[in-house]
Amino acid sequence: MKRRSLLTLSLTTIVAITALASCEPPQPGQNATSSSGKKVLTMITSPEYPPYEYYDTGSGERKIVGFDIDIANKIASDLGYELKINESDFNGLIPALQAKRADFVIAGMTPTPERQKNVDFSTIYYEAKNTIIAPKSSNLKTTKDLAGKTVGVQLGSIQEGDAKKIAEKVPGMKVKQLNKVPDLIQEIKAKRIDAAIVEDTVAKGFTDASTDLVFNVIPSEGPSGSAVAFPKGSPLVADFNKVLEKMKASGEIKTLAAKWFATSAPPSPSPSPSGSMSPSPSKAP
Ligand code: ARG
Numbered sequence: 001m002k003r004r005s006l007l008t009l010s011l012t013t014i015v016a017i018t019a020l021a022s023c024e025p026p027q028p029g030q031n032a033t034s035s036s037g038k039k040v041l042t043m044i045t046s047p048e049y050p051p052y053e054y055y056d057t058g059s060g061e062r063k064i065v066g067f068d069i070d071i072a073n074k075i076a077s078d079l080g081y082e083l084k085i086n087e088s089d090f091n092g093l094i095p096a097l098q099a100k101r102a103d104f105v106i107a108g109m110t111p112t113p114e115r116q117k118n119v120d121f122s123t124i125y126y127e128a129k130n131t132i133i134a135p136k137s138s139n140l141k142t143t144k145d146l147a148g149k150t151v152g153v154q155l156g157s158i159q160e161g162d163a164k165k166i167a168e169k170v171p172g173m174k175v176k177q178l179n180k181v182p183d184l185i186q187e188i189k190a191k192r193i194d195a196a197i198v199e200d201t202v203a204k205g206f207t208d209a210s211t212d213l214v215f216n217v218i219p220s221e222g223p224s225g226s227a228v229a230f231p232k233g234s235p236l237v238a239d240f241n242k243v244l245e246k247m248k249a250s251g252e253i254k255t256l257a258a259k260w261f262a263t264s265a266p267p268s269p270s271p272s273p274s275g276s277m278s279p280s281p282s283k284a285p
Contacts, residue, residue, distance in 0.1 A: 114161075
């Protein structure tokens with residue numbers, strides 16, 4: 001009895017493995033055609049990152065909206081595709097591209113050399129800076145103030161890497177990784193962490209909503225800004241770059257930034273969207 005069920009189990013496993021091995025990983029977008037006859041482009045994002053991507057629950061219908069979503073919709077329609085949006089934790093986005101479960105990621109994702117080993121990136125469409133979010137009363141404003149403090153970051157984000165670099169220089173600073181940015185805010189409020197490192201436009205939204213919290217911009221520890229990510233070798237990179245360049249030249253990106261970031265423009269000394277370590281002349285206003 002026991003032996004037979006074991007045999008059945010292993011046979012089933014073999015059949016399953018063979019089935020898996022014989023079918024190519026699905027190629028989203030390239031094959032799929034929607035009911036409207038348009039080819040479908042599948043994107044994946046992590047919708048807990050207002051104003052880049054988040055669930056708008058206001059209209060009754062739960063819908064992913066944001067700066068990135070408008071950009072994705074524009075690119076897809078310009079290129080003649082219908083857009084399908086899937087979601088995952090931020091940390092699962094690059095693995096999803098590697099497994100070809102999506103044609104692209106748009107998630108406020110920063111192109112880093114580390115990520116470039118596994119995925120390809122478009123040009124940068126928006127620049128950002130890191131900030132410390134903390135209770136107003138705590139006076140945690142600079143990286144030095146983080147000595148002996150527990151600082152939250154999103155798992156798999158550049159902020160996680162940046163916080164680890166800061167912790168090497170700041171005595172007693174501990175880094176705590178969480179899956180979602182709203183969870184970082186909750187943990188600060190619950191006093192389970194002292195502060196969090198979050199990018200400026202996102203920090204602005206959360207601190208506007210919680211007046212007991214403030215954010216302060218800190219110096220950059222590495223690459224910053226947002227780009228679209230693709231599976232390595234994707235033919236879509238060039239097409240996306242063309243539309244992005246067009247959107248930059250026509251001022252459309254600026255208009256969208258004003259739409260989504262207007263009430264949440266970071267109170268930084270420089271209004272220039274350049275937040276990288278070295279000033280990039282091409283991005284000067
Ligand atoms: N720009 C940062 C990074 O690339 C954070 C992006 C987080 N995005 C998100 N949808 N949660 O690591």
